[in-house]
Structures are given as C-alpha cells and as structure tokens.
Amino acid sequence: MLVDIFSTFDDHNFVFVNYYILMWVLVLFCGSFLFCVKWVSSSLMVELFNVLKSIIFAQSNRSFGSKLGGFSLVLCSFFIVLFIFNMSGLIPYVFSVSAHLSFSLSFGFCFWASLIISSFSYNFLASLAHLLPVGAPSFLNPFLVLVETASIFFRPLTISIRLVANISAGHIVLGLVGGFLAESIVSCSVVSLMVVCMLEMGYFTFEIGVAMIQSYIFCLLVSLYSDEHAF
Structure with missing residues (x-):
C-alpha cells in the first residue's frame, strides 16, 4: 500500500513488477534491442534509437574519449540503458530504479574510476599535470591543486x-x-477534470523529455571527463 508520494521509491511496496525482475528484464531488452537490426525490419522505434545513438556517437567522437578503445560504444550502450530505465519509472506501479542513488552512483563511480585509472596508467606525470591550471600564479599552486x-x-x-x-x-x-486528478474525478466539475487531465498529459510528455535529456547529460558529462585523460 502506498501511504505517501515518496512510497513509490521503496522497492518493498506493492508494485506490479518486482525490482530484481525489472532489472533483468530491462537489461535483456536493451541487449536484444541493440542487435535487433540484424533480424528486424526498420521501424519508427528503431529509427528513433538510431538517431539517439548517432547523437551520442557524435558527442563521444568530439571528445578525447574517442581515442580510448570501446569508449564510444560503451557510452552509447549505457545511454540507451539509462533512457529505458528512466522511461520505465514513468509507468504506474513500476519501481523507478534510476531515481535511487545506489543505481546512478554505481555507474558514475565505475566510469569515473576507469577514466582515472586509465589516465594514470597511461601517463602518470601528464595526469598529475592536469591538477594545475596553466598560467596560474605560483603562490596559488598548492591551493589550486587541492x-x-x-x-x-x-x-x-x-x-x-x-x-x-x-x-x-x-x-x-x-x-x-495524479493524486489531485484522482480526487477531481469525484469532487470536481467536468471542466476542472478536463483541465487536470490536460495538465497530467502535458507533464507526462514533459517527463519523457526529461528522461531523455537526463540520460544525455549523464553521458555528456562522462565524455567531458574523458577530455582530461592523459595522451
């Protein structure tokens, strides 16, 4: 039973799809979708994801991360996975995985740590040089490094x-x-109900855009972090 608006972020509440089952289903769906072009004819969804993939590939190719083997492919794959997880959280009675810090921090830390370890392994001195901005006054160097x-x-x-x-x-x-809409069905007039329904549909469409934009921003920041990789 959902007792408040924050109860949707608790995976032990009543949901139609179990948290662990949802993780496996979405991961398998993402994996099959990436290779569906091999046996499925082109459709609107496939074309949409091809456009999204081209955007991420273009962004990663503009960064120094493109010089790292497999970086663009990993970033593009993660973008699709994150976008699908964000979209699944908009479905009623489906646990929102990407709204939890444990999920996002796991991927964020892995991307960050892999870039740091790779940079220091490739060129230790050049990686240390990134800690000091070019042209900074010498008396500020210790503070700027910290x-x-x-x-x-x-x-x-x-x-x-x-x-x-x-x-x-x-x-x-x-x-x-949504809670106000449920109350409006019983207590409000038809005009008020139509207004609330339009607001709900409009905000739901807005959240779809937010889900895509936040996925893109996450991958964009990772690609920007790769610019500081030592080469």
Missing part, C-alpha cells in the same frame, strides 16, 4: 546526484498531479 583534486573526487557524486534529483523531482510532481 581544489582541483577535491573537485575530481566529488565528480562521481555530483553526476549521480544530478540524475537522481531530476528524476525524483519529476516523479514526485507527477504523483501529486
């Missing part, structure tokens, strides 16, 4: 909180509007 080091270590947390905050806020507002 600030840059702290900002680098906080990156996986900030990129994860950004995703969780935007997805969670959208679900909360959507739940509030």
Whole structure:
C-alpha cells in the first residue's frame, strides 16, 4: 500500500513488477534491442534509437574519449540503458530504479574510476599535470591543486546526484498531479477534470523529455571527463 508520494521509491511496496525482475528484464531488452537490426525490419522505434545513438556517437567522437578503445560504444550502450530505465519509472506501479542513488552512483563511480585509472596508467606525470591550471600564479599552486583534486573526487557524486534529483523531482510532481486528478474525478466539475487531465498529459510528455535529456547529460558529462585523460 502506498501511504505517501515518496512510497513509490521503496522497492518493498506493492508494485506490479518486482525490482530484481525489472532489472533483468530491462537489461535483456536493451541487449536484444541493440542487435535487433540484424533480424528486424526498420521501424519508427528503431529509427528513433538510431538517431539517439548517432547523437551520442557524435558527442563521444568530439571528445578525447574517442581515442580510448570501446569508449564510444560503451557510452552509447549505457545511454540507451539509462533512457529505458528512466522511461520505465514513468509507468504506474513500476519501481523507478534510476531515481535511487545506489543505481546512478554505481555507474558514475565505475566510469569515473576507469577514466582515472586509465589516465594514470597511461601517463602518470601528464595526469598529475592536469591538477594545475596553466598560467596560474605560483603562490596559488598548492591551493589550486587541492581544489582541483577535491573537485575530481566529488565528480562521481555530483553526476549521480544530478540524475537522481531530476528524476525524483519529476516523479514526485507527477504523483501529486495524479493524486489531485484522482480526487477531481469525484469532487470536481467536468471542466476542472478536463483541465487536470490536460495538465497530467502535458507533464507526462514533459517527463519523457526529461528522461531523455537526463540520460544525455549523464553521458555528456562522462565524455567531458574523458577530455582530461592523459595522451
């Protein structure tokens, strides 16, 4: 039973799809979708995802991460997975996985740590040189190194909180509007009910755009972090 609007973020509440089953189903769906072009004729959904993939590939190719083997493919695959997880959270009585910090932080930390380890393994001195901005006054060098080091270590947390905050806020507002819509069916006039229905449909469409934009921003930040990789 859902007792408040925040109960939708609890995987032990009554939902139609179990949390662990949902994870497996979505992962298998994403894996099969990436290779469906081999045996499925072109459709609107396939063309849509091809456009999204081309956007991510173009962004990753503009960054230095394109010089890393498999970086563009991993980033594009994760974008599709994250977009599908964000969309699944908009379905009623389906647990929203991407609205939890444990989910986003797991991927954010893995991307961040892999880039840091790869950079220091490839060129240790060049990686250390990125900690000091070019042309900075010499008396500020120790302070700037500490600030840059702290900002680098906080990156996986900030990129994860950004995703969780935007997805969670959208679900909360959507739940509030949905609750008001349920009350309007009984207590309000037909005109008020139509207005609330239009608001609900409009905000739901807006949340679909937010789901895609947040997936893109997450991958965009990862590609920007790869620009500091030592070469």
